[in-house]
Amino acid sequence: MQTGPSSPASIVVLISGSGSNLQAIIDGVEAGTISGQITAVISNKSDVKGLERAAKHGIVNYVLDHTEHADRESYDQALKTLIDQHNPDLIILAGFMRILTEAFVQHYEGKMLNIHPSLLPKFKGLHTHKRAIEAQESEHGCSVHFVTPVLDGGPIIGQRKVIICATDTEESLASKVQKEEHFLYPLCTKLFTEGRLQLTDAGPTLDGIAIIEGGLDLTNTDDL
Ligand code: GRF
Numbered sequence: 001m002q003t004g005p006s007s008p009a010s011i012v013v014l015i016s017g018s019g020s021n022l023q024a025i026i027d028g029v030e031a032g033t034i035s036g037q038i039t040a041v042i043s044n045k046s047d048v049k050g051l052e053r054a055a056k057h058g059i060v061n062y063v064l065d066h067t068e069h070a071d072r073e074s075y076d077q078a079l080k081t082l083i084d085q086h087n088p089d090l091i092i093l094a095g096f097m098r099i100l101t102e103a104f105v106q107h108y109e110g111k112m113l114n115i116h117p118s119l120l121p122k123f124k125g126l127h128t129h130k131r132a133i134e135a136q137e138s139e140h141g142c143s144v145h146f147v148t149p150v151l152d153g154g155p156i157i158g159q160r161k162v163i164i165c166a167t168d169t170e171e172s173l174a175s176k177v178q179k180e181e182h183f184l185y186p187l188c189t190k191l192f193t194e195g196r197l198q199l200t201d202a203g204p205t206l207d208g209i210a211i212i213e214g215g216l217d218l219t220n221t222d223d224l
Contacts, residue, residue: 011025014091021092110146159219
């Protein structure tokens, strides 16, 4: 039986770069729509904009440099130790460009979310916008899912879609999708911190009702 998050929920955000999704979640917390507090931001890279964003909002932030660790196991062990100092209810992967070990993922099963820039299960991995255009897809988007040991393969919670136009380039499509990410991730974070979103043995649920395979279509849904 899974217990709900503490109130306010402790949220730890992992980043590697710009942190625009981190910013969207900071904004949700500051606006009071997300009933939690970001207790730490951790980056595996120094000098990234996401760290500046955290500092600007007075959020404790760390660089845990993967190049200073001998292997993936020792890095993930150090990361786990650092995260757990903040007693997290929720771990948010927001552009954290690391493949995680199975032991690490299992430790946070049911309380770690990721955002991926495609309509999963399509286009797992990198260069999703370019691949969607090359595949002549008519639509594309983003997905938030629970993290499991299968890369980009955990149960999908929700998606937001965009139309691919004939004039779209990789850059224009990336920008359209990111705009949607900034609604989707805060919304899923809010639902989780309110204890409404859970991962059960039978799959993800919202308000105790099973989420359909492939996730909820949350296009144009800014609140629930
Ligand atoms: C986003 O596009 C997200 O889908 C992917 O990494 C990117 C992170 O962007 N996982 P940002 O650092 O949040 O701006």
